[in-house]
Amino acid sequence: MGILLAFAPFIVFAVLAHFTSAPISLAAGTAVAAILVARDYLGTKRSPKILEVGTFVLFAALTLFTWLQASSISIIAVRVCVDAGLLLIVLLSMLVGRPFTLQYAKEEVAAELWNTPRFKRTNYVLTCAWAAAFAIIVLADLVLMFEPQMPRRFGVIAIALALMGAFKFTQWYPERVRGP
Numbered sequence: 001m002g003i004l005l006a007f008a009p010f011i012v013f014a015v016l017a018h019f020t021s022a023p024i025s026l027a028a029g030t031a032v033a034a035i036l037v038a039r040d041y042l043g044t045k046r047s048p049k050i051l052e053v054g055t056f057v058l059f060a061a062l063t064l065f066t067w068l069q070a071s072s073i074s075i076i077a078v079r080v081c082v083d084a085g086l087l088l089i090v091l092l093s094m095l096v097g098r099p100f101t102l103q104y105a106k107e108e109v110a111a112e113l114w115n116t117p118r119f120k121r122t123n124y125v126l127t128c129a130w131a132a133a134f135a136i137i138v139l140a141d142l143v144l145m146f147e148p149q150m151p152r153r154f155g156v157i158a159i160a161l162a163l164m165g166a167f168k169f170t171q172w173y174p175e176r177v178r179g180p
Contacts, residue, residue: 003104003170006051009033009059013082022078023066029082030059051100054089058082080141087134090127099127101170122177126170133166 013029033056040048062081066073093100102123106114113119140158144150 003051003101004167006036006049006055006104008036009055010082010086013059014079017075017079022073022075023063025075026059026063026066026078026082030056030063033059047103049100049103050093050098051089051103054092055086058085058089074145076141076145080138080145083134083138083141087131087138090131090134094124094127094131099123101126101130105174118177122174126173129169129173130166133162136162 009029009032012032013025016025016028033052036052037048037056040052059082062078062085066078090100102120105119105123105126109119137159140155140162144152144155
């Protein structure tokens with residue numbers, strides 16, 4: 001469940017982007033991200049997560065940029081930045097040897113499994129699945145940005161399928177690795 005809560009800033013941004021400006025939508029996403037980071041810092045059994053800290057930095061930077069930007073930036077361009085930023089956070093987490101799913105998995109799995117090769121490999125595979133989903137979302141955003149005649153439902157369907165696929169894979173794969 002924790003991994004889904006980590007996407008709350010993106011959900012808040014996406015919903016508000018349909019009703020208000022990019023700076024306001026981004027500011028709301030920043031506020032939600034700040035709450036998640038504060039929860040981790042203040043919680044006794046939680047540690048700050050790469051995804052949540054990265055999300056806060058991403059939203060705060062984009063909020064500041066859009067507030068300071070004199071000309072308005074299209075909401076689809078902002079979505080590309082938000083989704084590409086999320087993809088970058090996920091890829092960087094793997095590059096530094098700490099796939100973002102690892103921190104969430106450690107909250108669910110016994111400590112004696114944390115340093116096993118299978119546990120680490122499983123989290124790299126899961127993080128790759130999420131990276132693939134976010135890459136699909138970025139591609140869908142780019143299609144919508146460069147092909148404005150494309151129906152908006154294309155983006156909605158692509159996003160829903162990509163996220164559902166990653167979520168279902170995250171539920172299925174660890175069980176498969178554990179085996180009977």
